[in-house]
Amino acid sequence: MSPIKYTVGVLVSALVSGCEGLPPQLVQPEAPYNGAIPVTIDTPADQALECLAGSSAVKRSRTVFAVHSISDLTQKFSVDEDGPYVPRDTAGMLVTALSKAGVKQVNRVNTVVTEFEIARAREQILGDGQDAVVEGERLPYRPLERGALLGSDLVIDGAVTQLDFNTYSGGTEASLFGIGGGNRKFALTVGADIRVTDTRSTELVMAEAYSKQAVGVEVYGSIFRFFDSELFDVKIGSKSQEGLHSGIRWMLAEAAYNIVSTTLKHDGSCDRLLPKNYVEVAG
Structure with a gap:
């Protein structure tokens, strides 16, 4: 038996025996x-969304937004890891962003x-723990009131339609006498098509x-060595x-x-808080 295998065996035996002593x-x-x-x-866009929430265009607006669904049409998933790459509740992310923008929403x-x-x-089997009074009559159940549900003016839906891996990759790698290292840069692109529809006219x-x-970005170094008949591979990096x-x-x-500022005709004063590239493209 090689010295390395003997040492590993002794350590494992000591660890196992140490765990057996206590009831x-x-x-x-x-x-x-x-x-x-x-x-x-x-997100880097949150300051701009909060700026919208404090603007007169949003505060004075009576427009009610609704998010229907943002589906995954990329049809890409990982068999070996966690399944689909796109989260199921993508619509929930948009609901959260609209909430930060301060607009009225219905679920x-x-x-x-x-x-x-x-x-x-x-x-007539749903109650609120106390009687409800409707036109002077006491009811032991929750009544259905006409017009109680709030309708929406604009509904947002769409899909994640693009997921391109390895949009860009590059790097360097070198090794000499079993010692090597390198760095790698890579990128992927995700895209979505979003629609806003008038719920009254379907326009x-x-x-x-x-x-x-x-x-x-990945930076790494590695050492490959043979000891007796064993191969040791040590990797370090970030x-x-x-x-x-x-x-x-x-x-x-x-x-x-973009949706809130466009549909509510915001004056653009919050654009300065968006990441620079967005302002350049939008402008």
Whole structure:
């Protein structure tokens, strides 16, 4: 047996024997591991959205927005990892961005609970813990009031229609006598087509395509050595990669800004808070 295999065997044996000494009732539980603290998610477009929320164009507007669905039409998924690359609740990201812009919204993404309660109220079995008074009559159930549901003026829907891997890649790599290193840069592009429709007339108010490039950089070094009949491969380095989902969130935040500022005829004073490239393209 090689010296390396013997050493590894001794260490494993010592670790196993050390775990066998305590009965189960005396073993102390491991302390939970806590990572980074939870934070609210921000995008580089959030300052511009918050600026919109404070503008007179938004504050005076009575327009009610609704988000229907942002579906995944890329048909791309990972078999070996986590399934689809595009998150299921992409529409929820757009709802959040519109909320930061301060506009009025009605929920059209998920109406399951609302429809359930309306059905139970129609059956007169849904209550609120106290009687309701309608035209002087006390009712032990929740009444259905005409006109209680708020309608929308503009509905937003669309799809993530583009997901191109390896939009750009490049780098260098070198090795000599089993010692090597290198760096690599890579990017992928995600895009969405978003529509805004007048819910009364079905007139198409806006139709825009948006895209976002997610980039990454990897720097690494490696050492390959043979010891006796064993091969040892040691790798060190760092990898910085922009998340695809965070890139989609940023893209939809830009879309929300464009939709609100265009449909409510904002004066453009908040454009200065957007990332520079957007202002240059939009201008």
